[in-house]
Amino acid sequence: MTANIAILGASGYTGAELVRLIATHPSMRITALSADRKAGMEMAEVFPFLRHLTLPRLQKIDEIDFSGIDLCFCALPHATTQAVVSKLPRDLKIVDLSADFRLRDAAEYEKWYGQPHTAPDLQKEAVYGLTEFYRDDIRSGRLIAGTGCNAATGQYALRPLIAAGVIDLDDILIDLKAGVSGAGRSLKENLLHAELSGGTHSYSAGGKHRHLGEFDQEFSKIAGRPVLVQFTPHLLPMNRGILATTYVRGDPATVHATLAQAYADEPFLRVLPFGALPSTRDIAGSNFCHIGVIGDRIAGRAVVIAVLDNLTKGSSGQAIQNANLMLGIEETAGLMLAPVFP
């Protein structure tokens, strides 16, 4: 059985990454692609790297016939997603890659995104899409909210530690380094090659980054009490990849053992031997997440470093992993592509 797939918002990076991955997926077929401003164009005009594929022409969303669609990926900008999803057929399986359905609490959504949520029912219905921790809910869910790419990286480093109670909940710090594709294909001066290459800077520092909403929601839920982490992202001159250096208080060996045990059977999460340090180069273009743990020279402090590809495991790969579960397909189907190095 091959599932018929629609992708809304196919002209952005996560949309293109979905197409790239589905191109060699054994059980998915792309039936419809939307891109409002580029409707009428061929995908190969928008993304020449997909030239070898036979794909449907880009349409406006309201031109799509959803009757034969088995699952719809929604890769639209934040905020407009709510309006679009509200109008989709009520029985359509949806994996959303925007931020619109990640937060359960309406007030939290408004706090981080600056406006009230316009589809609170959908917000309640949505399942948080961090696959390894919500498998059953995702399998039976209808609307899955893909996580933030930074939020996913930090959670892979920390969730088992919070759940196991092996670290101090009041002293968690995430210093994150992110590649530029996470910012999307938007025309901003600071994303130009001439501005970005060969240097680095921090952004949204001081607790302003929206993915903190996800950290707060998830970590507090696991801990059963409020957990506030410190989080400072940096933009790096690289296209793909996130490296989260996570500083925790706890016994390093216990931290390592807790993560190694939690992820022992996970196909995509790889805990390195104690002391080994991961690199974003080793997961680029793939759905894998590597996690390293080392102890600091100061006793009782551990550093957990997680790396993943923001476009794959942090976004479109995660989305397909979730879709596989929803469609009753093997969870790893289409996702075992090796990273590309060098």
Next chain:
Amino acid sequence: MTANIAILGASGYTGAELVRLIATHPSMRITALSADRKAGMEMAEVFPFLRHLTLPRLQKIDEIDFSGIDLCFCALPHATTQAVVSKLPRDLKIVDLSADFRLRDAAEYEKWYGQPHTAPDLQKEAVYGLTEFYRDDIRSGRLIAGTGCNAATGQYALRPLIAAGVIDLDDILIDLKAGVSGAGRSLKENLLHAELSGGTHSYSAGGKHRHLGEFDQEFSKIAGRPVLVQFTPHLLPMNRGILATTYVRGDPATVHATLAQAYADEPFLRVLPFGALPSTRDIAGSNFCHIGVIGDRIAGRAVVIAVLDNLTKGSSGQAIQNANLMLGIEETAGLMLAPVFP
């Protein structure tokens, strides 16, 4: 049926690229890996990006039992390859990625590589591995000589034009731009990030690059008379990709039509619409080659631009394509991975 594969020289970039591609190949299984100086190590230690795979430990070549091997990829350095291949079982199918068997003529080999060939019989037996032009010989061949990555790029741009007689054979110029992975994992000052990033220079200019031996051999053979091209390679601050800007004298529309017709049924060679210009970004990590043709403002001059990934279509992807033919597998098996962009 799954073929048992050995890779000699697995610790270099082309060796690692073979492993990457075979990892999702439906009909190949890696049975042996060699790397003399790193024998005893796990592949994941040498290339952590392959950590998710279950692979045999690296061995010395003479420790490998070739009895159950269906096909052997040889990714060893130039010159030493001759000695190694001479000692392999006479009935073993071999796809060689070095330069040792590319040139048919012993004198030409000595001229370009600076020493006599030590295995002239094998040199004669070898089939030149530019798949699209030697399919039948490759299918029935035992020893395939993978082409130079620059040589492949230039030939895809020019072979049909020379064969069809639509360009001036005495005025062909190839200005080539190459990524750095083509130089391999060798420790040279000029390959350091600090030396290479953010700039460009020419190398082996003036007719000194060894891949000219391949151009001379192949173009002269097609034309039935000596053809000497001008060839200037440049090193670019990028890891993967070759762009060959090829200047020819001939009618641009005819040039385009000739290429479009020649490659109409080729799965990996894509001729763009007349006037469209290809980018290395659109083929990175894939086995595709994009070719663009444009006419100059000076009548009777055409520019043919070909791009491919030196590690894939220019080397390891080509090798697998050839191996597929030798093993009676679908030619495109394992090679339809989409490029990775951005």
Next chain:
Amino acid sequence: MTANIAILGASGYTGAELVRLIATHPSMRITALSADRKAGMEMAEVFPFLRHLTLPRLQKIDEIDFSGIDLCFCALPHATTQAVVSKLPRDLKIVDLSADFRLRDAAEYEKWYGQPHTAPDLQKEAVYGLTEFYRDDIRSGRLIAGTGCNAATGQYALRPLIAAGVIDLDDILIDLKAGVSGAGRSLKENLLHAELSGGTHSYSAGGKHRHLGEFDQEFSKIAGRPVLVQFTPHLLPMNRGILATTYVRGDPATVHATLAQAYADEPFLRVLPFGALPSTRDIAGSNFCHIGVIGDRIAGRAVVIAVLDNLTKGSSGQAIQNANLMLGIEETAGLMLAPVFP
């Protein structure tokens, strides 16, 4: 004596480069800076790398009092420059960095820039700003037209050869590799880091690039007959630098000797020993131009490779060199900064 300098269009890359160079210039002082859309801002807000300088606040052009200005650099976009310069005081010394006054012929201007020139008198008055070849005219000129950066690179490689009659005028080919800062600080999708880094492509191929207008004008003037060159630019993943690989028919030793003799006393133009190949890394951030010559294996063909920094020698450094002449200052003043490597 310190000259009072105004810079119009200070919020672009060439404007910022002017400020960078003037910052350590012994005989220039910045008195006024304009940037229409950013008027009212401090330069340090627009370009934080200039934070250490005490600079006048950005103004609108019509707010500037030109009475005390000795010389005005005009770094405005093409086309709007004509209108602005027409309204400036008639006795103000102006060095223009736009394309508006480079072409002498009104028809040629319209052909390459797609619209009639609106200030034909100024067009006639302007002196072409390739310093080494127009020194006397520049010294006595009032309005200097800075050259195109690609046009400068190609001319440094070719002018003495055309003048000396040592190459075939009907067979000149310039394959050019350019860094991205030449495209300016404009918000275009193809200039994003995610789109540009790690790859290359050709643009304006086939004789469409506007700098051909300058090549045609200058080379034909030198030769005393029409000279049409073939010119194919490529965009590279680097910020600064142009490398022009120039293919000519002529005796390589004569070609080298002609260039070496022509530039023997030039402070910024350096002809390398025969056979040495220049790199853009060796001139980045400086006003130097390195030129290498090598003979091809095909007799009678030479390759001349010139490199310079598009923002310095190709634009703002050239502008200051010209201003030095106009102001009676030492020609090299403020311009002997060493390149920055690595």
Next chain:
Amino acid sequence: MTANIAILGASGYTGAELVRLIATHPSMRITALSADRKAGMEMAEVFPFLRHLTLPRLQKIDEIDFSGIDLCFCALPHATTQAVVSKLPRDLKIVDLSADFRLRDAAEYEKWYGQPHTAPDLQKEAVYGLTEFYRDDIRSGRLIAGTGCNAATGQYALRPLIAAGVIDLDDILIDLKAGVSGAGRSLKENLLHAELSGGTHSYSAGGKHRHLGEFDQEFSKIAGRPVLVQFTPHLLPMNRGILATTYVRGDPATVHATLAQAYADEPFLRVLPFGALPSTRDIAGSNFCHIGVIGDRIAGRAVVIAVLDNLTKGSSGQAIQNANLMLGIEETAGLMLAPVFP
């Protein structure tokens, strides 16, 4: 008066950077250059970007006549420096860029560098070269020990805060991002462009980096009690620049005010307005250090981010700043070059 300068170890990046800066220094003249393995070569052969300068030929150290030398920069590898400096004339002013004389305590040296110090007397004599904090000692010193580049960055962020007692001394964390030129021109696999570009990883994590010896020595000295910081460096795909994200406990406004006041009169240290975040791009190629402060959402936590160019302010620029003091020259002489952007 122009000082005669010798540079030992001129074939490395810091040696070349010294030459670059001295090239436009008003009061220094390079009289001797050494590079043992490249003795006899011209500097332009080793570093073609310095081709425009007239420089003495590279010599072996023992060939240098030190009688007319006013000051000697020593840019030799760690460990060998001790032996070399021991043999230099006792009255020669020396600015050393190696790690050999940074630590006052012999045991600390042995702990961090793995071998006993062979010149303990010189170790005691040496003055720690963080200019802004040791001006008087440097002025009167004979042997100045240039600081580690990472150590300088962290200290600029933290010293005034420790001195003023406005932060918790037991909870200081430095997450540092460094460009690759800091690793020097050494041939290591992980420094190749193909390995390094487009990705990031941590190194020497867990309290193993040698610059911790400097942090320990200096911070403990200021505090009058042992201070141990947590320090995790990361290697970034950029050539120049260090960004130190420093996490402290203290009132953010007080932290900012303390730094702003401490550096109010410093020519090279620039504290940004509260909340502004610095970028390495804004100091590349210059001797400036930009420092930003922001408060975290968690009360009582501040983030201090310092950026500098490891080759300039972190090494060779600092060395010249110290030499200026030693020679009685204006401290900023030759060092006011603006950063190079883009």
